[in-house]
Amino acid sequence: MSPALELLKRETGLAWGRGGGPLVSVGFYAGVATLLPLATGPEPARLAAIAPGAAWTGLALAALLGLDRLFERDYEDGALELLALSRLPLEFTCALKCLGQWLATGAPLALAAPVAAIALGASPALAPLILACALVGGIAFAFTGGIGASLSLGARRGGLLTAVIVLPLFVPPVIFGGGALDAFAGHLPWRAAFALLGAYAAAAIALGPLAMAAACRNALS
């Protein structure tokens, strides 16, 4: 098996097991989705109006959960130094770490997103688009989140810091995903917003690993 596949298997396995993995993320997501009607009141009409947006916001928050351990664990036990020494470029290693994070938590969260939206009162016709947005947006969340996680290596209270760094980076994907869902619910053209979400995810895949590798080299220096 090639080293890249081996590494992807390791990263996915670690992300899966890390602090409960997808179970904790999905549980947190369910918790956020439960708190919302408790806070706004249970009237179906009011809930249905904000259901897609609320499901989408909850997804962005849940994507933050596993990030604090994405690089930190390998940094603490020295595995990150070995990964930096390997024949694979560090940029590629960082990209695989984010891909593993997405496979282990982003994809299960994406499966939970339509359920949460429909439970809040969104139209079931919206479900396929929510799933697609959550899958594509999850990539953007994982790759921009990796930037925050790698930059806060070696900092005090790194987990909280990661969230502060990452949330401003989540602004464009949240807008594009929310815009696509809103447009679809209002029978307006939604493809442009969905394409922009995909473009942001592609840019995050292309540029994010450069920043992550630079941050890891700095932390290891």
Added chain:
Amino acid sequence: MIPAPAFLSNPERFMAFSRWAAPLFGLIALVLALAGLWLGFSAPEDYQQGATVRVMFIHVPAAWMSMFVYACLGVASFLALIFRHALADAAAQAAAPLGAAFTALALITGSLWGRPMWGTWWVWDARLTSVLVLFLFYVAYMALRGAMDDEAKAARACAILALVGVVNLPVVHWSVTWWNTLHQGETVFAKGGPKLSAVYLTPLLLMGLAYMAAFGSLWLVRIRGEVWRRRAEAALSRLARA
């Protein structure tokens, strides 16, 4: 612009230059601000906005500076990251709180202006939201700087974060514009010349220059303070070793 950083990259020359430049810029800022405020408050009231139009002379230059300071932060971070120049890093570190202050000033005065004009303190309009995100970027930068004990590592991590912001902020700005717009468009830098009458344009530009000079002065003072702090720490660690 290019020769200036090269000339000032020598710390001795920088300290000699900033010793007289910082108070000079402060004086220029004071004179310009007094002239701008005088003209601004003696200008006739707007036919629609009444006296509240004078908020513009405080608000608009602050909004310009919030972006200009981020550009300075980006350039300084780039120089610090590529050339590992300590003075460039001190400049980036010194610029961040100033930029955050200008951004906060723009947000607060905008809110005070929005209440009588739009009938609301805050709306989720494109420009307001993107300035708020800019403020969050400054906060993240300062949080990252404060959370690391190793100064050399903090410097490079912050420089990377600032450059990520340089790439991301135009996308944020554009995405929020695409999302919603209520704030009026470009007035001063509009195509075909400013769409503002001279009684307002003159004090506005004076205030803009005053803000710029004030930033220059405060920036130099803060960089000087940072240089002195680093020298003191180096001297302390030499003492501790001896």
